[in-house]
Amino acid sequence: MSNSNNHDDGKDDQRRQLLTWLAASPLLALAGNQNAFADDAKELVRNFTKRPDPMIWAPNTPLDLISNPKDAINVFDFEPVAFTKVPRAHFAYMASGIDDEVTLRANRSSFLKYQLRPRRLRDVSQVDTSITLFGSKWKSPIIIAPTGGNKAYDPGGEITVAKAARAGGFLNILSNAGGSTIEDVIAARQGEVWFQLYATSSPEVAKQVIRRVEKAGAPVLEITVDRNGGRNQETFARLKKLDPRNCVGCHTHGFGSAQERPNYDGIDMTGVKLSSSNMTWEFIKQVRDTTKMKIIIKGILTEEDAQLCLDYGVDGIHVSNHGGRSEDGGRGAIECLPEVVRVTKGKVPILFDSGVRRGSDVFKAMALGANAVCVGRPYLWGLGAFGQxxxxxxxxxxxxxxxxxMQQMGAANIAAINAAMIYKEGGFS
Incomplete structure (x- = not known):
């Protein structure tokens, strides 16, 4: 009996979908009164005061989840697959913003405030997307951003991501919160890997990690400066209740503990807090005096802090609101980029992240002055859905x-991307 009811429910769903399609279809006029479906569809049309223009003839999400990454049409196709495969608590941690998640949503909606101004009759039969950062050439300005705990989405974790970066020729940045060592990730990448640092409450611990990373061969150090307090991840708190597992199965030393982060191995962490609420610009000066690695400050959103970055001799600035995971201030990261660019005036490279989901998002950030663009959640969707x-x-x-x-905009290379190719509501950016 239950199978029969399920079958009937499926038929009802199909019928509703068909009625919706018929109501929107110009073929409806040809249907006449030949069957009940046509009568029902006409009744639906009579209840419409205005149909949307353009009509949506295909769903924005797949009716069936993709079973092969090659079937993906866009990066969004991976998210629902990852949701079905990744444990609820792990997925929720990645998906969460904080508080009302206003900033999380603004990171996406703010891209719509910027429109592109295409240039015509330019030869774009050959397009060069390559960039150079600190002397290294990369085929693309798109960078795999540092994200913590990749093993929550795939057993290989950061090693799997490094292998994918190698296969595609992309730069990747290892997170201090990752579950793999810098040495192992460099070996898997078989090439350049940058390292992102959470400073902790102890400058001496940070310096020990920095010395290890430099010895391993990482040429660039990113210091994250936007995790200086607690955060209320409501989506995480609610969704993890649906996860029946015991947390100690994954987090034997406690969620987010130093023991889960192997780049702290061999360092005395007694009394050390992993948060860095006590970090000041003096710490940046100390790091500058400690290492020969290039230093990028990650989490800069204002012109005042951009100027301080220059004053303290950093080598690059990473405009980011941590994907809406630091504070719920309400501004999308893309809206913060222009004021940082105005201050830096090309003196140091600028990286950008938060809310990037499309190649056009990358272009908009580049037109606003970014030298490279990092992507986070989308590759985690891919990792959770299908691994490497x-x-x-x-x-x-x-x-x-x-x-x-780039072709649509008439830009044959990165140098051809400029501020005149973008327009913001109310005036040029």
């Missing part, structure tokens, strides 16, 4: 979209 092939496909899609946008 999923990460590779996500990055391939973004790169393809970015290259296509």
């Amino acid at each position: 092939p999923g990460v590779e496909r996500v990055m391939e899609i973004l790169q393809t979209e970015f290259k296509s946008t």
